[in-house]
Amino acid sequence: MAGLSMAESGGGRDLPSKLTWQVFICCIIAASGGLMFGYDIGISGGVTSMDDFLEKFFPAVYLKKHEAREDNYCKYDNQFLQLFTSSLYLAAIVSSFIASFFCKKFGRKPTIQAASIFFLAGAVLNAVSVKLGMLIAGRICLGVGVGFGNQAVPLFISEIAPAKYRGGLNICFQFLITIGILIANLINYATSKVHPYGWRISLGCAAVPAIILAIGSLVIVETPASLLERGKNEEALRVLRKIRGVDNVDKEYAEILNAIELAKQVKHPFRNLMSRSNRPQLICGTVLQFFQQFTGINVVMFYAPVLFQTMGYGSDGSLLSAVVTDLVNAVSTLVAVFLVDIIGRRVLLIEACLQMLVAQSIMGRILAVHLKSANIMPKASAKLVVILVCVFVSGFAWSWGPLGWLIPSEIFPLETRSAGFFFAVSMNMFCTFLVAQAFLTMLCHMRSGIFFFFAAWIVVMGIFAIFFLPETKGIPIDEMNERVWKKHWFWKRYHKDSYINKRSQEIQDKSEEESLE
């Protein structure tokens, strides 16, 4: 198998590996799960600002929207409307739990295939909806797809990529999420002019990425780690040779095998995950996803068109502004693809905190000054807010967006990887749900204060990144414990103590044995 010219050396050490086309294509196909996820994220904001859609499913919101005297901040405050957006994430939390077992027992590839089937069912159901119940049922199917896809795809990519390219390839997942969001908003822009069923086209088009994923998932290989985990040793060796593009993969094979043997001794991964020595990874992996969502990114992704309408833009202008921010989101994610394995994870995260903090604070201030109830914001300020949204989004896109997935996928040892990643995925889904469900109500009650609320969280996450997040750039996954956690100024205490605990347990066991004899 020919390798791409850029890659000849090993994954940060002496493992022979090339970035082969096989790996590259598998990663792109798997990452198209991100396209699907992104499409679902991007589509709901535009659809919920379309009059035809509101009139059919949410007549109360429709009336409120066209009520001249209604408070700008509260036009869209409706729990059911928020449930349309957020039900997907609720379903995804539950399904990613199931997916974590499915992924371990049947492998990463069938989990990705299952995701595509749920995506397809959800898209069809949404496009033909005649009642709110059908609409929500469709969103739930999409949510199950998201749960399965988001559980399997980042793991798949991290396990199949050579360590040296793991960061960049993994970010393809997030990149395709941003492309999905962008396409969704472009489609919304076009279909908002198609009356009365434009929204059906928007929701139905989700079937396209679902079909791409379904077909693509038939041709990808299973990861060597997952094959070994299920006792398919010969196949694992064959796949490893194929994806690395070299025959001599003995060392890597032995390392994965070793990790599997260790993993097999762990009968209860979820219980093991709670043990003291696994706590640093668990805390960092989950907290990163919590922080990712509490940047307030989904306020922009879900509700940008609604937010821009609140500021006085017309429907067209709002959808177009949302397209611009999505473009910035996608392009900036590419920056991370190229930089993450060169300058590392922490620099990106910390720099982005500063950038997002400045943008959020100025935005909050502008909205506080100009957007009093039922007032329309001056055009220049409204334009400035769009620019600030772009500054905010770009900071997020080259840092907390992609790294929220990458870091949790690379820090857990094999025995707790699936279980640990589940916590990260479900934290993402849970917080996305919270933001989606609460934002319009928060906007109505907190008004511009909402931006300061998220700005405060950005300060907290910056402090966390500076003091508590270790650098994982270029470290092979199976060496994380030795080279990262056991050396970190804060987290090393968890290993030291666990060693002491283990030793004292051994001594206690021994003395019990002796006394029995």
Ligand SMILES: OC[C@H]1O[C@](O)(CO)[C@@H](O)[C@@H]1O
């Ligand atoms: O690109 C923005 C998107 O990325 C995510 O944070 C996922 O990583 C989504 O929740 C968000 O909508």
